[in-house]
Amino acid sequence: MDIARTPSTPEGNPEMADAAQEPRQPAAIRREDYRPTAWLVPEVSLEFDLALQATRVTSTLTVARNAAADASPTIRLNGEGLEPMAVKVDGAMIDSWVMDDADLIVTLPGDAHSIEITTSINPAANTALMGLFASNGMLCTQCEAEGFRRITFFPDRPDVLSTYRVRMHGPKTDFPVLLSNGNLEEQGDDGDGTHWAQWHDPWPKPSYLFALVAGDLIANSDSFTTMSGREVALNIWVREGDESRTGHAMESLKKSMRWDEEVFGREYDLDLFNIVAVSDFNMGAMENKGLNVFNTKYVLADENTATDGDFDGVEGVIAHEYFHNWSGNRVTCRDWFQLSLKEGFTVLRDQLFSQDMGSAPVKRIEDVRVLRGAQFPEDSGPLAHPIRPDSFREISNFYTATIYNKGAEVIRMIRTMAGEEAFRAGSDLYFQRHDGQAVTCEDFVKAMEDGAGLDLSQFRLWYSQAGTPKVTVRLEHSGDTATLHLSQDVPATPGQPDKHPMPIPLKVTLFDPETGNRAAGHDGEQLVTLTKAQASLSFPGHVRRPVLSINRGFSAPIVIERDIAQEELVFLAAHDDDPFARYEALQDLVVRHLKDAADDRLDDGARKHGRAAIIEAIRSVMADDTLDDLMRGELFILPSETYLAEAMPVADPGRIHAERQALRAAIGAFLEDDFVALHTRASDVPYSLEAAARGARKVKTQALVYLAAGNPERAAGMAAAQYDAADNMTDRQGALMVLCGLSAVERTNKLIDFYNRYQGNPLVIDKWFALQASSMHPSALEHVKALADHPDFTMKNPNRVRSLYMAMAYNPHAFHAEDGEGYRMIGDVILALDPINPQTASRFVPPLGRWRRIEAGRSQLMREQLERIGKAPGLSRDTHEQVSRSLG
Ligand code: PHE
Ligand code: ZN
Numbered sequence: 001m002d003i004a005r006t007p008s009t010p011e012g013n014p015e016m017a018d019a020a021q022e023p024r025q026p027a028a029i030r031r032e033d034y035r036p037t038a039w040l041v042p043e044v045s046l047e048f049d050l051a052l053q054a055t056r057v058t059s060t061l062t063v064a065r066n067a068a069a070d071a072s073p074t075i076r077l078n079g080e081g082l083e084p085m086a087v088k089v090d091g092a093m094i095d096s097w098v099m100d101d102a103d104l105i106v107t108l109p110g111d112a113h114s115i116e117i118t119t120s121i122n123p124a125a126n127t128a129l130m131g132l133f134a135s136n137g138m139l140c141t142q143c144e145a146e147g148f149r150r151i152t153f154f155p156d157r158p159d160v161l162s163t164y165r166v167r168m169h170g171p172k173t174d175f176p177v178l179l180s181n182g183n184l185e186e187q188g189d190d191g192d193g194t195h196w197a198q199w200h201d202p203w204p205k206p207s208y209l210f211a212l213v214a215g216d217l218i219a220n221s222d223s224f225t226t227m228s229g230r231e232v233a234l235n236i237w238v239r240e241g242d243e244s245r246t247g248h249a250m251e252s253l254k255k256s257m258r259w260d261e262e263v264f265g266r267e268y269d270l271d272l273f274n275i276v277a278v279s280d281f282n283m284g285a286m287e288n289k290g291l292n293v294f295n296t297k298y299v300l301a302d303e304n305t306a307t308d309g310d311f312d313g314v315e316g317v318i319a320h321e322y323f324h325n326w327s328g329n330r331v332t333c334r335d336w337f338q339l340s341l342k343e344g345f346t347v348l349r350d351q352l353f354s355q356d357m358g359s360a361p362v363k364r365i366e367d368v369r370v371l372r373g374a375q376f377p378e379d380s381g382p383l384a385h386p387i388r389p390d391s392f393r394e395i396s397n398f399y400t401a402t403i404y405n406k407g408a409e410v411i412r413m414i415r416t417m418a419g420e421e422a423f424r425a426g427s428d429l430y431f432q433r434h435d436g437q438a439v440t441c442e443d444f445v446k447a448m449e450d451g452a453g454l455d456l457s458q459f460r461l462w463y464s465q466a467g468t469p470k471v472t473v474r475l476e477h478s479g480d481t482a483t484l485h486l487s488q489d490v491p492a493t494p495g496q497p498d499k500h501p502m503p504i505p506l507k508v509t510l511f512d513p514e515t516g517n518r519a520a521g522h523d524g525e526q527l528v529t530l531t532k533a534q535a536s537l538s539f540p541g542h543v544r545r546p547v548l549s550i551n552r553g554f555s556a557p558i559v560i561e562r563d564i565a566q567e568e569l570v571f572l573a574a575h576d577d578d579p580f581a582r583y584e585a586l587q588d589l590v591v592r593h594l595k596d597a598a599d600d601r602l603d604d605g606a607r608k609h610g611r612a613a614i615i616e617a618i619r620s621v622m623a624d625d626t627l628d629d630l631m632r633g634e635l636f637i638l639p640s641e642t643y644l645a646e647a648m649p650v651a652d653p654g655r656i657h658a659e660r661q662a663l664r665a666a667i668g669a670f671l672e673d674d675f676v677a678l679h680t681r682a683s684d685v686p687y688s689l690e691a692a693a694r695g696a697r698k699v700k701t702q703a704l705v706y707l708a709a710g711n712p713e714r715a716a717g718m719a720a721a722q723y724d725a726a727d728n729m730t731d732r733q734g735a736l737m738v739l740c741g742l743s744a745v746e747r748t749n750k751l752i753d754f755y756n757r758y759q760g761n762p763l764v765i766d767k768w769f770a771l772q773a774s775s776m777h778p779s780a781l782e783h784v785k786a787l788a789d790h791p792d793f794t795m796k797n798p799n800r801v802r803s804l805y806m807a808m809a810y811n812p813h814a815f816h817a818e819d820g821e822g823y824r825m826i827g828d829v830i831l832a833l834d835p836i837n838p839q840t841a842s843r844f845v846p847p848l849g850r851w852r853r854i855e856a857g858r859s860q861l862m863r864e865q866l867e868r869i870g871k872a873p874g875l876s877r878d879t880h881e882q883v884s885r886s887l888g
Helices: 247-264 308-323 336-357 360-379 401-418 420-434 441-452 458-464 566-575 579-598 604-623 629-636 641-646 653-670 672-683 691-710 712-725 729-740 745-758 762-773 780-787 798-809 821-833 838-842 845-853 856-871 877-887
Strands: 039-049 055-065 074-077 086-089 098-100 103-107 112-121 131-135 138-142 162-171 177-180 183-189 194-205 212-215 218-225 231-238 272-278 291-295 470-478 481-489 504-511 526-530 534-540 547-550 559-563
Touching: 074 112, 086 103, 138 272, 138 291, 162 177, 162 212, 177 194, 218 247, 231 247, 247 272, 247 308, 247 336, 247 420, 272 308, 291 308, 308 336, 308 691, 308 729, 336 360, 336 401, 336 441, 360 401, 360 579, 360 629, 360 641, 360 845, 401 420, 401 441, 401 458, 401 504, 401 526, 420 441, 441 458, 470 547, 481 504, 481 526, 504 566, 547 559, 547 566, 566 579, 566 604, 579 604, 579 629, 579 641, 579 653, 604 629, 604 653, 604 672, 629 691, 641 653, 641 845, 653 672, 653 691, 672 691, 672 712, 691 712, 691 729, 712 729, 712 745, 729 745, 729 762, 745 762, 762 780, 762 798, 780 798, 780 821, 798 821, 798 838, 821 838, 821 845, 821 856, 838 877, 845 856, 845 877, 856 877
Parallel strands: 039 162, 231 272, 272 291, 470 559
Antiparallel strands: 039 055, 055 112, 074 103, 086 112, 098 103, 131 138, 138 212, 162 194, 177 212, 183 194, 218 231, 470 481, 481 534, 504 526, 504 547
16 A cells, blocks of 8 residues: 655745745746756656546656766656655655655665655646647557656656656556557457457657547548668548548558658657547647657648648648658757757758748748748747747747747758758767767857857857847948948847847848849859958949849748838849748838838828839739749738737837738739739639649639738638638638628638538637638727637647737737737736636747837837736746746
């Protein structure tokens, strides 16, 4: 029998004093305080007695002193919300353990011991979805970053690598399928309605990669033969009824496995690869060794329920998690400050994969749009941090666009400077040198230097400095010489007032405006790396003033401020042979115009002139038959309101919205017949997943978007017709999205039809919520309020919460309602969600944190919400950290 006992508290812990009133907000953890672990855990054996409300966990750890660390007589076993029911050392029950806050401290006399600990947990009550939780009757774990400590006491840090043996036992009817990492060793039936399975993972891994799943699941099974001829069994586990929607995920998995062999030389290393789809999940997916756990959103897809964008999302996330098997699992992070080591690299790898699977330029533009929409605002606000942060309080708050997307851009720059071949050599060396280790970003950079033959001394600043560099560009022409003047400025960010100049690789070319060709001496593009605060470069041999194309392919994640005439932008928008640069020229043309308009700097004449240039550019995009529709659709997309706000020191969201809508209406009205013709042409293309058909669907809905602004009545009729004729979700959702923004009867009818048609399919009902919450409709905020009372709405499912409230928080005209109602609603959501799911709650703080960059009236209202949240008693560490940084 186990002896339950009351944990003792170490005396004189000052933080315990006020624990009754205020949850302690622990001191920040600092990167420079890293110390190697005093104890290693080479082997772990776990036994689970599974039940929804009381799962008993017995863990046996083989521990050994780490010779590379300072000796310690005690081992710290992290815990969270756990009570040890029994603790044994070398087989004998001990009571000399103590609790330090939530951690268990055990004194160990020798150099090697075994520790056995029993705990009991309640998965059904786990609404935070970290550790072991229940979802739709199944049991599932999520351990990254610090969830394992909610299952059992353990040195829960990524530099402790162990091999795991997992034995689980439970009722057969509830949990017919029992999965964990690695290979199935043994299984058996107890004959009393229960059964068991034993799994063994031969690859040492940190605790954050542990996973267990038990439930009533069925698999789509397939296999893959690796480059060395090994056969790997593949399974995608879903709930019965969903298996018909796993085909795309399976194809994506096999493509990812092949691609990683061909492009990075990485082969899979187990005989089995399992993916499980769960509907309650905080993030997109998780790369647990041999047992990836996915949000259903990134597994289930078919043409009737998923859009083309959803298909891409599945392919990209499947690839991302699979690629982690090397960049993350075989080589992992020493500590959580190194998170970008695995995430930045893996995002780059999934981006390159998706570029190869579809249209590379379109993928590049999409990735830049994500960076600008999510990361640039982060980098210019109170939550700015370097891709390798120096401190944090709650690591969950650092799964950010900076760590992921800017991290990927930083490694992409290394690839650009090295060239593909040398980059591959650097990557090979990194994997070879560090296989089986928990390492740092510095180790990665060093391997890149050694393997690719680069000097990255100054480049390391990209890891330590936050903030998006601004590069000011001016081309001077005199005589027959063009001179490029560049200067850079890295803005101050919290805790980093002074910055050093960084190396900025810029792909550059010059065009002759008269011939439209590359100017003399520029048959290719040149890579110019700006390393100083200022530099000038001369290009002789230009009798005419050339047109400069710079940061082609978005070679550096920076803001360019270019002194360039409107005619030159129009020229580049029509002629630049780099698709990204062409897109960029059009974006710039629109950004300039809208900035001036929103700042009241345009008289009627200037406004007309500006609009005319943009309309002309859009018209030439429409008519240019060298473009495919996927790219054409990309060029049609106006810069987002968030991006426009970002381009202004202090933004008035109301003005930006009004001006952007007015421009869209002008384009839609002026080019009405062209958009109708485009819609008709695209509607004739039958459904397929081929690029041409996908492109047709993209421009079809975009035509409706412009028409909805230019001629709402006509658009409503066309959208309703597109909705009725749709034989796929892309067309249907596109039509409904347009209708949601209009005050037409068709809006109500189609919303009702959509709900009835897809009732019972949670992922599609999520769309139904999100379309209304992100709509252009003037009453969007009232719609959100009403939807919160809909019987299908629940605060317990993160996908549903995001589909309603995240959609609203990123819908500028709703969120920034002048009376502050949007801010209040998000404040209420944070307070209501925080006790249920702090991780998801704290993700709603950043939109409010933008207050410093918003005009005074709204700014004050945003701040008031942050203050209100900050004062709430019992706030989670997650939300508390984000709120205090946002106000700080
Ligand atoms: N590591 C996961 C990924 O990028 C993300 C994740 C983080 C999932 C934390 C769950 C919890 O792919
Ligand atoms: Zn990842």
